[in-house]
Amino acid sequence: MDRNPFLSLLKNPSGVFRKDELGIEIAQIAVPAALALTADPIASLVDTAFIGHIGSVELAAVGVAIAVINQASKVAIFPLVSVTTSLVAEEDAIGNSRNGYRELETIEKNLATDDERDQLNPRVGVGNSKRHISSAASAMAIGSALGLVQALILICAAKPILSYMGVSSNSPMMRPALKYLTLRSLGAPAVLLSLAMQGVFRGFKDTKTPLYATLIGDVANVILDPIFIFLFGFGVSGAAVAHVISQYLISLILLWRxxxxxxxxxPTIKDLQLSRFLKNGFLLLFRVIAATFCVTLAASLAAKLGSISMAAFQICLQVWLASSLLADGLAVAGQAILANAFARGDYEMVKAATSRVLQLTLVIGLFLSFVVWFLLRILVQLFTKDAHVLTVLQLGIPFVAMTQPINSLAFVFDGLNYGASDFAFSAYSMVSVALLSVVWLLLLYSSNGFVGIWLALSLFMSLRALIGFLRVWTKSGPWSFLRGSTEQSL
Incomplete structure (x- = not known):
């Protein structure tokens, strides 16, 4: 046995793309999940591109508003999605293990055809057989409630929030930012409900259904954007309305499926598992507040540098998030597979899946680094023609590109810890990382301005990846089973 499981990451690199059962399962979960995760940031990039042709002030204003919306959505939904995915995967795995042999025996005795067997297979969820997953109902109830609360808060407190973000009442950015934020907030109930349902589908290892729903909604957004912005002359308000319509469309499709x-x-209120949701959800709530506060503070500091710096920061940030989220598809796959394996006590699957997912993450991170470096330099004028914005933008491109492997590892370690239901460690470690990163952000901003902001964000993601690495490396928490393994690590 290797003295440390991470040493195995250097072994057999040619096997990272093996088309064995595990590799196929990871691909079937990760690829649709990655496409779904990147669809919304890409839609935001399309919004950014359209709005950028209205003017740099409008682009900067929308950048501040989107930063607020992202902060609010992540604070509310990421704890819900992560907890939902793990609980649904565990509940589904336990239910299938209890009923599997009995169902199989009954089917073999009483049915003659494969089609009839498929109709009664509880894992398929077709015909008259439906899954009884109480955590799914819990997720939707909590998601709906949080969506309504979020909408009310953002609409009622839009102007004070924007002022806190560095947009003063006499700034030319205030009016378009206020319009965009208020209108986009109307879509909060649909956003949180749809993302809660995506968590349920992820727990079933079904990432194709959320992908199809998201693509339909985002295509509608792209079509409606130029119509509302330019044809109807609604400007930034038109972009917000188009986005809200697309979110309600996504929610309706997912609910139907x-x-x-x-x-x-x-059957009963107790079956909703609300206490378990709230306990783990609050832990991740503190984690997400800490994580997104760093990014939101960075956006606020960029806004204080002026509309030109904020416009450049908005373009860099959207590309940074959209490209990094490609690796988050692997995090979804890792979480779903590990949650299922931990529930069944299948530690060999835990080790194998962890190793394969981390190897794939390194490859994808390096690939994204090269792609972002070259494409962003070539396609940057799609977002703005303003020469001043383009000049500042060149300062951020190296950070956006070079941090891709680090971002990828940070996201995937999050997914692995969620799959192990290691929510407490995830929360406390992120708070510690965020506190240190905020200090560096303020110091580097004061001394280096725009470049200092991106230096601090790079440090923030590096610390996140390092913490996840150390958790598995030290074989602590849920990874303590590695200490007594007699097999080759991972």
């Missing part, structure tokens, strides 16, 4: 597969009415 979920109702076909899951019995959303639990």
């Amino acid at each position: 979920l109702m076909e597969q899951v019995d959303l009415l639990p």
